[in-house]
Amino acid sequence: MRETKGVSVSVSSAIERAVRVETKREPLPPRERLQQVFEIEDLTAVYGSNPALKDVSMEVYKNLVTAVIGPSGCGKSTFIRCLNRMNDLVPGFRQTGTIRYHGQDIAAKDVDPVAVRRTIGMVFQRPNPFPKSIQDNVAWGLKVLGMKDNLPERVERALTQAALWDEVKDRLKASALSLSGGQQQRLCIARAIAVEPDVVLMDEPASALDPIATQAIEQLVHELKSEYSFVIVTHNMQQAARVADMTAFFSISRGDEGERWGELIEYDATEKLFTAPSDKRTEDYVTGRFG
Amino acid sequence: MSTVGATGEAARRPFPGRRARLGDVLLQGVAGLAALGAFVLICLIAYKVVDGSRLSLSTFGLGFLRHVGWDPVHNRLGGASFLFGTAATSLGALLLATPLALGIALYLTELAPRWIRGPVTALVETLAAIPSVVIGLWGVIVLGPVLHDHVMPALHSTLGFIPVLGTPSATGTGIFTATIVLTIMILPIVSSISCELFLGVPAELKDAALGLGATRWEMVRGVVVPYARGGVAAAMILGLGRAVGEAIAVAQVIGGVDNLVSWNLFNGGNTLAGKIALEFQSSTSSLETSSLFYLALILLVFSLVMNVFAQVVVRRVARRQGLVAR
């Protein structure tokens, strides 16, 4: 991203356009009426001896789309993976701080991570459908987790919500790997929402997809937020501007001995963050002066 | 499980405490048991072999290794002739097989036209797949007579002044035959590993040498051999280990002579492994059985040492060249 005045202005206006014009976002209800889903306090995450995140504190609200943006290496993925205890799988990972989910600290060691992941689902950057049929991709989780009643209806509902039903209803038994990338990702979304989570975390869900597939997914998220709460990591600012109600901006801080870690810089309603950011670092990032 | 939906506030229960699921415990437990079992197996093998040789160890001690002759009737048993036989046949096989294997590997990687590589490699692999009893059968019925009728007399009459090529024995069996058979058996191992090693030499190094005007042979000697030296050493150790451990083919062609240690390779003899194989049914006294365990113990110790040696060499080579260790 170049420093010339002309370019940064046009980038900014593209985002302005995204924020003000293109989005179908309804205005946010006042802060008092928003329900909290997550209340994160002083979250610090470390891989072995390398700090990844320090002192992140923010709230995530119900039935909203919350975007997490920032330069690469700022800990966005680490942050989102803390929310469903996926980082437990990484050897040498430690975290401190609390993550209150509806009041209960799910970061505590004695909370069952498997139960957490049942309620807080995740969609990954690269589509990773199971090497099973389209139908079984959605049904397998349901069967294993004991939601076997009305299986065909549940499968259809999930696929419909993921805007995939019409495209696959005639070939449910076909292999999931025969779908295109965008379809596979929507299948992963269907798989995740079939087990009726409360929150859906998405780690750069459209970064491996073409623009049309990306648009389909953004549309999906917008329609589904009435039922689920979304937290989306994205490196694409315009996507955040289009899709998110709240946006959290993370950035890299450096220490004296050259170590780097991620920190939450600013967290606000998307419109405000992009058009009138409070922190200079946020302004630098969204206007493209670095990033 | 907490039932949650879009509005299931009231039904939400706190997440349960971390619990060990039965499935996880079972799977990890049973799988862990299996892994432990492998380790226990090795310990058990060591224990049983030592235990079985206890009688012989206490009776003969280390003198067993020096005594030549196996006389069960008078309880005078010794392993020296077998140590000699093992050393002679295995080292002889290594001596013969290594240059052949290196030659094949060099030929396949540097000289052969592309269409030859596939078939010859397949051929070498097929040789590796032939069971030892079949090679032994071939050795007894085909190789033995040929050696006895033609090769051994010829060698003796022309080079008989060298003590190792003394008077041929009455049959076609003996140390010499066994050495040839072992050579055939370890040839594929050394050659296929060498092939992989030579293929792994970076092309830039080879091109650099050739670009300086070196002949192909000079390039091989100057670049390929030093680069692959460690790996070839490991291959040779593996081949040696195979030769030492081979019981069946050796038992078939070596003639089963227990009390001879002579420089004449055309004589009959026996090896550690071959002796155990040949005695399996006719061991009468418990002392004799225990002495067979003693021989097995020597083999076990030797194979463990070789294994460790080979691992060390492989790791040193891999580290030096920054390759991924096998």
Place this chain on the structure above:
Amino acid sequence: MRAADLGMLQRPNDRLRRRRAVNRGMELLAWLAAAIAVAILGIVVWSVAKRGASELNLDLLTKPPVPFAIGPVQQGLANAFAGSLVIVGLATAMALPVGILVAIYVNEFAPRPIRLGVGLTLDVLNGIPSIVIGIFVFGLLVVGHGQKGWVGAFALAVLMLPLVARSMIEVLALVPGSLREASLALGVPRWRTTLGIVLPQTVGGVVTGTVLAVARVAGETAPLLFTSSIVGNQTSWNPGHALQSIPVAIFELSEQPDPADHARAWAAAFVLLLFILFASLSARWLATRSRRKIGRAGR
């Protein structure tokens, strides 16, 4: 370039000639070595094929041996074929589950030092001569109880274990981590993920590894010498008794002076070799197929 240099290029001097001659010599030696190897293999395989095929007849598979036969008697090695089937089959049934479990532990649960330790254990186990394994099983299970078919199978299973476990470990490592993540993110417990998602991906590899291990072990004689070799001549399928096996039969027949015995040994060797070659080739074909399938799933 100066004229003098050009001259050096044009005039082959003695040194260059000598170097070229050495090169030619070495190339010839290499060629010779390859030719010898090919010749050896050809001779061995040809011998076995020629002698084996000519002696091959159905009697081999259907008739039992008749020792001390006087005059032409129709005899075969039915007991050996039956016994080998039973013993190798049992050995596979013993080694396969254990090998798979070891691989699952190494790949899915073990911390790094234990992983290395188990790998080392398997390598050591692999390097122990089969005759030592035979004498070990003899001391463990035969002393005091007598030879039995299933004891021979156990000895073969000990040989198969490192092969099966190693190949399973490789196959499990090929399953992409993203699949495990996808399953765990749904809230599916670890063991369900391993059994329901990871293992089904490895079926091709399991089959390949097993077939290769069977090919390797089908010709093993030494372990069976101690554990299942004192046998009668009737065909038996009962692993509770000592059973004859093809390699042991070949071994014993090769020690006999009678050419008729040799003939049967050749025939049996021919069948054994055919089986092993067929198994190895199938395994390789299966391996390429399964590798392609796993590769697709990760995308």
